[in-house]
Amino acid sequence: MRTFHLSSESPIVSEDLSASALAVGFFDGIHKGHQQVIRTAVQQADKLGIDTAVMTFTPHPSVVLNKSVQHARYITPLPEKERILQDMGVDKLFVVHFDLALASLSPAEFAEKFFVDLNIRHVVAGFDFSFGYKGKGSMKELPSYAKGRFTTTTVAKVSQGDEKISSTRIRGLLNQGDMAEIKTLLNRPYSIQGEVVESQTSREAPGPPMINIHMNEAYYPPAFGIYAVEVEFRGEIHKGMAVYSMGLLRSEQNEEGCLEVRTFDSDPYLYGEKIRIFFHDFIRPVIECEDREQLMEQLLNDERECRRILTLL
Template identity: 30%
Template sequence: MKIYNQLSDFKKLDNAVVTIGTFDGVHYGHQKIVKRLCELAKSSGGESVILTFFPHPRIMIDPENQDLKLINTIKEKAEILADLGVDHLIITPFTRDFSNLSPAEYIQNILVDTIGTKQIIVGYDHRFGKDRKGGMTELEAFSKIYNYSIEEIPEQDINDVAVSSTKIRKALLDGDVALAATYLGYHFAINGPVIKGDKIGRTIGFPTANIFVEETYKLIPSDGIYAVTIEMMEEKSEVESQESGVESSSRLRTKDSRLNLYRGMAYIGQRPTINGMTRNIEVNIFDFNREIYGQHIKMNFLKFLRHDVKFTGLETLTQQLHQDKLDTLAFFKSNEELK
């Protein structure tokens, strides 16, 4: 998939099959539209194009409201869309000027003159242009002038999925990562480099990798303990050990031979037992003892285990962490497909 960070980078196509939206989460409802987009492109000999926006239009329209957090970073969204088979992803800066385009200007300047749209696929409630005044009526009226066709995903088809980005955000903020996964069709993930912590976990037998989430707009689930899998790139020494037949029992293979997948338990919270002042995201990777500071890892959230609690001291915290690990291992044992 080719990615463009502004419309001016895109070279007009002869037969572009296009859909437009923010697609936060790229959930089952979004996937229905994207899969149909790719089907239409393939059957017509065209190329599939998704026009999306960054920052999120709600942030630009209401800059005073900084509470909106997104399910995906722009990089995560791109990776999911690429896996779905999209040919082109245009990430349009959602500026004040862009938001002030009339429906007519939007269709002519963006869809027709810049992208080369021949087919458009949209959801039943798609709106565009200044004050969201554009819709199916305008798309149909201008289709006769600019010679493009339109396919609308009916309300019934989308409502049958019974999912929305808002529902997913609520599930994650409640800690219900399993429910979020049923809406998304994949496990919610956090990506980021491993940074140095205060190493208290090492002193009680539960060393953790602290993850720094660089994107401030990324949604972080509710505080608590979670069963997770961790993806990280192989190092040269690991490749050599695999070739010699030596491999850790905790390491799980992925489709990408360069990636290792591990099991573990994650913690999100302010560490009240030690009177922590900042919110941490850290993970105890089972049967793992390498230094990975600076390495980028991906953490997939599978199950919520318990809420964050202030214990009387490190001894009682350690006892609970042993139980958390047993609960996590029991979860993996009862979900063999995750191995």
Template identity: 35%
Template sequence: MHIIHLTYPIGEKLFPTNIILALGFFDGVHLGHQQLIKIAKKKADDKHLPLVVMTFDRHPKEVYQNSQVTYIDNLGEKAYKMQKLGVDYLLVMHFNEQFCQLTAQEFVDNIVVKLGADTVVAGFDYTYGPKDIANMKNFPKFARGRFEIIDVPKQSYDGQKIGSTEIKKAITAGQMDLAQKLLGAPYVMSGTVGHGLRNGHKLGFPTANLVWDTNKVVPKVGVYATRTKIKGQWYDSMTSVGYNVTINDNKKIFIESNLFGFNEEAYDEDMVIKWYKYTRGEIKFANLNELKMQMKQDEAEIKAYFAQRN
């Protein structure tokens, strides 16, 4: 899969043939997004055309509302999922003031048509400007018969709407099982191993401290059953999200993983955490010995959890 970064206006023709174009922000690439991309992939295969997905480098709300947005995926995580789904090209449009001022007709003429779309596939709630005008219902009017349009209906799971907002709520509530059901896979956070306070080493539970994108959704404070990858290998692990209240650090949030069977220095190495289950909240202990006893209980509980899954 090729990743192409674009800034409006689009210059030369990007593709030698027409394309199947899937439109959306695709945060999380959840089950609903996967269904949309599968539909687009089938159309691409049937027509022997490349499948192109267009997303943005940031959520439109950051520009329209000048508001801080948290994300399920960073670009690398999103791209990895797209590649697994058979996407040929991922277009990342720079969403800036100039782009957000496009009219609905200009978006169709200067983006969709210029990219050479044979077919556009988008979700029922996709918008490309003011939602009362630039919606899927009005898309054919702006298309003027120049390309086919496939409108993908709302997707649900056990009566629960599958959407990025619902998944973010589940993650921040510690409902990792629900997030996994809606995503189709465990929630993932990736980054590098940073320098921590080394309190885990003193307690006999050395931890790898995740340095992550600050705009990622962070799970609820507490302890989790996780799997963590360092140096290319996955380990069952217990991961703490919290402020180190026993150590009296209430200012900075830390994400620290104790990997079962791993005890090496790994500073600055790539690190990936898959989140499976919330096991308990953060507790302020009277002393480090009490904390150590609790961590032994956490380890036993989480090892039993993974043994049951395997």
């Protein structure tokens, strides 16, 4: 997959682009609804014998348009999106810089610059996709801008439990730490990749060493708490538990949050390595421990509970 960075000032990439079927939207999370849109583009591309492309935007429009809730952190920051889209068989990813100039393009201008000029022959989006100045363009009018130069497919609403699956819904579940429900909406566990910044035996916690991870600020953070996780490093998956907290005993508490994990059956020295944490379930909120004994007992209970959950996967 190739990634192309575009903006309203430089919309056309310098080379002649091969024809594509395009899925368009912000796609934060690449949840089941998004997957349906992207899979439809893959099917259309196969039918037409052309490439599959996805168009996303950066940053989130809410940031540029100064909305009351601004999404500057993502369920899937750009590198995660690239990884997932590559696995879905996408050939080209267009990352369009979202700024006020882009937001002021009329729907017709947007369709000219970002569909026709990029050699898009088919456009797929969901029932609620809007584009162009004040979001005035919709899938209903898109064929009138296409003037026969591309065809369109509108994907019907994908719901779960009578409610639309959306990035907003998943952000709400991350605020509650409801990783089990998130897994059903994403069709995969929520995961983050981070670098190990400390790999040591904790003064307080019993058992194998804690691994402290730097969680990139671009990720939308989960609720503080203890989670049953799988950890991927050096090409292998290990069962374990994670605590996401303000930095429990540290003298400087960190508003951004600290992520520590402990794997049950291995304790390699991972300093500086990139590892991936898959969040499967919420175990409990962070509690204030009176003494080392209470913490040790709590951690043994947590480990038992995590092992039970992870065995059922």
